[in-house]
Amino acid sequence: MRTLDKYQGVIPAFYACYDKEGKIDGGAVEKLANYYLEVGVKGLYVGGSSGECIYQNVEERKEVLEHVMEAVGGKMTIIAHVAAPSTDQSVELAKHAATLGVDALAAIPPLYYGLNEAAIEQYWTKIATATDLDFIIYNIPQTTGYALSLNLLEKMLKLDQVIGVKNSSMPVMDINVFRNNQVKDIIVFNGPDEQFIGGRAMGAQAGIGGTYGAMPKLFLQLNHLFEEGKLEEAYNLQNKINEIIFALQSGEGHMYAIIKGVLRLRGIDIGEVRQPFLPASASDQALIESVYQTIIELED
Template sequence: MERNWVKELAGVYVAMYSAYNDAGEVDSDRVRKLARYYVGKGIKGLYVGGSSGEGILQTAEERKKVLEAVMEEVRDELVILVHVGANSTRESVELARHAESVGADVISAVPSIYYRLSEKAVETHWQRMIDSTSLPFIIYNIPQTTGFQLSMGLLSRMAEQEKVIGVKMSGESTFELQQFKAAGGDNFLVFNGPDEQYLAGRSIGADGGIGGTYGVMPELFVALDGLYAEGKMEAARELQFRINGIIKRLLAYPSLYGACKSILSLRGVETGSPRLPLLPVGEEHQGSLAELNDDILRTVAAYTKR
């Protein structure tokens, strides 16, 4: 019997950050603590090794180490989606097989970056990953960073395969998001990528979302998803606007990930600095970050008491 992927996997997923020690090396203990922090927040699961997780800046062995720590800590408590995309197809396949070996639920990948690849090259790249495991596969479309725009034709061809179950739509067009959902059908998952338009994505067909700023306010995105599901659109818009105000403030720092990691540190969850060239947040920003953290926590308290 065909599995109902939307019923099984729809929801809110935190795009999990990296976790390093003070020397900048992947720290398994910190990874486990970070994964544990998200249990009980109401999220469906974690997206490991993506943009927020700095997977592209890590070696294959580091990426495996991160995933192994996540699986050891929360394997039976959260759904684990794993980004296995790398520049070379060979390394991507290696990461895909590793994800399957440790019990991950789903693999996902961006196109190879740097080279401007043809659609056929990207299709071949993804297909090798798909064929290398028995796991379901989610396309990761983020043209503003990869330089590759997923076409309707390629999306439709891939969606015909049983193992291709969805797309993480991080492009900025909600029209394309809606078109991807229409092309894939009711049982084809579409995850909203841009955090600042979560409500717009959901209202036009997304089945949930995967996002980086979720990591410092997962409860707010869970609450937003709940308001949408209940048809409380005015309240949902109000919350999206409040979330967007937080995102705007986060984007004012030297790097988004540096700011988010610093906020987690204020909560006792140490993840280290982001890996260069992603910039850390300096001492001069700690005061304003503490204020922002307080504002986030007050907003979380307001919406979790409703």
């Protein structure tokens, strides 16, 4: 019997960590992982969009996961996102992750070509059955062009390995639909950070998010307020968090570049973003400092 308890709570999507030459910085990876461990989040989602996976090769992605597991393996729930341009590369990443002892695998649909549902089913099935690890479908139609159907979900759930969905579609109704499938109980993670409370109210038992890592204490607080039934306080905090998220997206540099600037002010330097993402500009520094101060004030 597979247990879902270890996936509940707040799980930040892990950021890419580079040195001054733009190569993977193992020391920075381990420092960032340990920071999240100390803060008290449930686990980490490694190698996804926030990890700039599309701009890293297979060996780099393996290296990142190795350093995460070296730092916090066995101490946190680790989900490894293993989707890659080809099925063979994805299976290779899945098998490597299994050797490291991660808790689960996840994957978006195949990229770029807009494949039909039968091809997507085959892709996910080959990854899911490559190991005996838990497998989580990642539904993010606004970037992949495919919106997970209940029909395909129920087919996939017949595989023992498939335990849930990371749902980043904007309609919170999707969370309710996926939770109420006719095959088995599953874990559904809320994806859009701006609707954390809405997702939890519609049945998501946990959240995986790209901005959690910039303000993990605030999302832990938000989750606690929801679980305590303090919905008015939760609503107010969600509004403040959303203002921060909008600010993170307002710079000349990419949002991840702004987030890395915020982390740098915490004493955690994980380098710059990889092109074609734009780095933070000189004019973004005031924004970064303002966002950092807002987060610190809300943490107190």
